[in-house]
Amino acid sequence: MANNKFLIGVYNDEDTILHAVSDVRGGGVNIHEVYTPYAIHGMDQALGYKRASMGVAAFLFGITGTALAFLLTFWTLGFDWPMNIGGKNFIPFPTNIPIVFELTVLLASYGMAFTFFVMEGLGPTTKPVIFDQRITDDKFVMAIDLSKNKDSEKNITEILSKSGAVEVNVKEV
């Protein structure tokens, strides 16, 4: 994003910006992203994003954990070094359940979290593009990439102000 010009609409309230998103999109303006201090339910639908489906990652990693845990317990106690414990089966299914469960949960949670970090490009060395310092405090911000909109800067500014923005700033990133 070298030297792209952004219009930054700043709002004071979650409901105002939620309605503003529909108004602005209705006006044919392409929204780059909306930044808020906390999660606003319904914002992703209003912006037309696909439903977040982190559960798929959790399931895939979880099932991998299950498989690995079965493999580990069955192979070690059943084949690599069969251990006779109280004359019981070499592959005792029920007693392996706790291990299988724990590894499933461990891989599912960490796998999902890392998927999330990778998808969002989050990490200790990430240099974020911050459109407004007050986003993490009390302002709700709509960023509009001018290069992706045919409409003129003046028209979009007007649409933003009309939708309830208290400030409209220009920022180059």
Added chain:
Amino acid sequence: MQVVSPIREKLVTGGKTYHNVTEDICKQVEGEPTKEWKIAFGVALLVFAYGGYWVGRTWWQGLGVWGLNKTVGWAWDITNFVWWVGIGHAGTLISAILLLFRQKWRTSINRAAEAMTIFAVLCAGSFIFFHMGRPWLAYWALPIPNTFGSLWVNFNSPLVWDVFAISTYLSVSVLFWYIGLIPDLATIRDRATGIRKTIYGALSFGWTGGARAWARYEDVSLILAGLSTPLVLSVHTIVSFDFATSVIPGWHTTIFPPYFVAGAIFSGFAMVQNLMLITRVVFKMEDYITIEHISLMNKVITITGSIVGVAYITEFFIAAYSGVQYESYAFINRATGPLWWSYAMMMTCNVLSPQIFWFKALRENIVVSFVIAVVVNIGMWFERFVIIVTSLHRDYLPSSWTYFTPRMGDIGDYLFTFGLFFTCFLLFAKFLPVINMAEVKAVLKTSSEDKK
């Protein structure tokens, strides 16, 4: 006919704006440490150091510094281990189970409760290392083939399950806690300058608060809550298996898993109540941690205390009903034997004391809540002591019957974990936001007609 449903009571009082929330909570992180904090931290470090001396002696001299004898081979070490693990459970309960139940009041207390979970599990884990005697061989508990061949750990053993359960629980709790911290660390980053900006910048992972990120973040939190809920139940279930799968009368009872989990929630909520009340006063958080929070916590304490009480009585009934004389004797000895006083402590502290919370005035009284929370934690320590020691000290051979008396090694190692716990907790309270700002902001408004 038109029905107007009542609007819920506000969760945060004092007419706070979003900016007020940021200010109130960041103030603790950004300002100089207060005098109270410095004194508390100094005391915690002293206890930590004194306990550290005893841990050193435990490893240098061996477990002989403890009061164990040939009949009672397990006493304070496992008691303290189970006690700390139990305390840890409340954090996950508040952050995960109450999230699934959409209990919005949890937002003011979940951060501190989760931090408490992590530190309590660390304390619990340290008893495993004390008990090993040779902590440098701790990796023997891990499933790696040993150097003498390819002999593996015994996956049928509840102690190996414990290794998996506790380490998974610690890892997942840290992850859940950290993901919850990311947006708040970004808030601190955006207010900070200089080196602090660099540190909090790295810690906040470059969070910007974009809508797509928030949508996925919410999804991740919900699924983590869904995964942590069975996890937390499994952890104390597996801890109870350490006893329940044994052949010792008084230990091998099938009631243990649910009974241990209820007890864990009970003692954990009591500990959260204590820490919450201290935080409320020291950090002046009266608008965030309200009387309503205290009252709700007390209700959970009363319910879980009563569940535990029912479990105690059920154990007695089953021991009598089983017709096994060893089993019956274990329980008669528990209540009337030489350690009757610990049984009496357990019954009074755990079953009777929380019943006073049926009175609204007492439930909403801060001093009473604090005292009862301490009493409950003493009672829960005695519960584990009663289960462990009274079942062991009179075994099958009357000539080897003994009594258990703790020695300085037991006390010193226990003090070590207190030092560790409070040192960690005070560092957390100073350098990280004690209340989840993003989540509190989300529940500030009870109706979309309010404007902030």
